[in-house]
Amino acid sequence: MKIFLTGGTGFVGSHFLREVQKSGHEVVAQCRPGSRPRLQPSQNPLWIERPLDHNFEVELAGCETLVHLASHTPNPPYAPLDECLYWNVYATTRLLQQAARQGVQNVLVAGTCFEYGAAAEGIDFVHPGTEMRPSLSYPISKAAATTVCLGIARSLGLRLKILRIFQVFGEGEAASRFWPSLRKAALAGDNFSMSAGTQIRDFIPVEEVARQFVDALSFTHVEPGKPQVRNIGTGVPQTLIEFAQYWWRAWGATGELQPGQLGLRPGELQRLVADIHSVHIT
Template identity: 25%
Template sequence: MKIVVTGGLGFIGSHTVVELQQEGFEVLIVDNLSNASEEVLNGIVAITGKRPSFEKLDLRDKTGVSAFFEKHTDIQGVIHFAAFKAVGESVAKPLDYYENNLNTLVYLLQELRQLPTAHLIFSSSCTVYGQADEMPITESAPVKPAESPYGNTKQIGEEIIGDTCKIDPKLQAIALRYFNPMGAHPTAHIGELPIGVPQNLVPFITQTGAGLRKELSVFGSDYPTVDGTCVRDYIHVVDVAKAHVVALKRLLQKKNPDNFEVYNLGTGTGSSVLEVIHSFERVSGQDLNYKMVDKRPGDVITAYADTTKANEVLGWRAQSTLDEAMRSAWAWEQKIRKKQMVVG
């Protein structure tokens, strides 16, 4: 079965490609390389022994998307990761986020509707909940006004898919609302490799630990949490990747009673920013240079998942601890730096 993975050279996308190939799927990656490198393909090959097909394509190009689907008429499913994903950046560049994250989804759905049957796994986010009233957050929690344009694009994206599923029973879709993916593949052949300044906490921590960054800024120290810093549900990226394969199989095997379903992906445990920093210090054996700074707009105070639905309905459960995920992230960071030193 041919499965298209948009944004498949990115962090979560590349790990999902590995899991798909290991389950016997034929994978076709689509990526515009705006925040990824084609070298990631070599890492995937090193793990799986198989090179996935790859086409460079910007999904904002509607004509290009149509030509792609005309060329590949045997697509059985799409896992859609391609999107801008930084909360802070989305506040500064809202139009870029609305154009990129929503137009691309519309163009994909227009093409998927032309297929005899269409299976879509959508990369959603816990940001759809905003600042939830109760913890842990269940899938039935109200979707509040988004705290950022990024979060809003995920809310609207789910609405677009839901509205399309209502008028087209051929379209079978699952939105996976994941919390905070981190870590790297245990082989250290692939991992999170942001271009420029990292937008996520963990790569900023590991880059600071490796000496690339002078210090880590912790945004806000007086939130109503265990230690005054924001709390998130950090989940190993391999656990997230495996969930995408499980969700895809659910659609392909017609086990879904509704043609649009949503599931939380998390560990069910919240960790503060300082707790994540202390995890790094434990696994690396070194102190991290960080400072407390002012809060930033768009940040939710606390968010961690109730994963009961994913555990019971999908039969999926996160396996790795925070320290295990952090250890893999640090191993990946060290490998990157060692490689750069050799090249240099």
């Protein structure tokens, strides 16, 4: 299969690129000028160094599947809403329309669990058909992008899957995020300040996310114009402090975990765990 990939130098994208190359697929990969992979692929794809809002119709010609992993400021502090909307909605819209004009029928898009926003409050396991009610710039733009992708797929008869990723962690993750920050402190022998850690999350290793995206390249059971949305997680609830304690021991940390030293982020949910068994068809 010939695949057009966006976000191939990013956290999830770098792992996906490694995993998809094991299956022998041919990959044409867009990346921002000057961007380099978080992890070096086993072999370099055909890199297209061009901003996401440019034209890719020449490179899309002959591709069977578009895998869209690129996203703008997925980690706090998020960019302003207008900037997020431009890159996550407008640029995505252009890309899907270009792909459709070049005969690409299969589209796989990375979503985020934060699209659910306040609608996930009080739900034990969040169904992929749950209403989207985000309140911050990046999640708002991703929810808007989902709506646009679903509409384009229905109107143009594309086979579309949107996979909403839950609490992914692992090698190549942005240094400011929880797992890399925890590891840095553990390996340095430092203490680590954190919130009370009572938040319940669905932590999934990035390698497993990459495998599930590769598995999703089969569109056998997806009908044209009837997009599917599903969650990518483990379905296993775990508190933040349990997660931290596990890795603290695994790394042989000599410092101390210091829960309760930090507060929660604005709008942070107490529980966010995936229903991984359901598929929402729109």
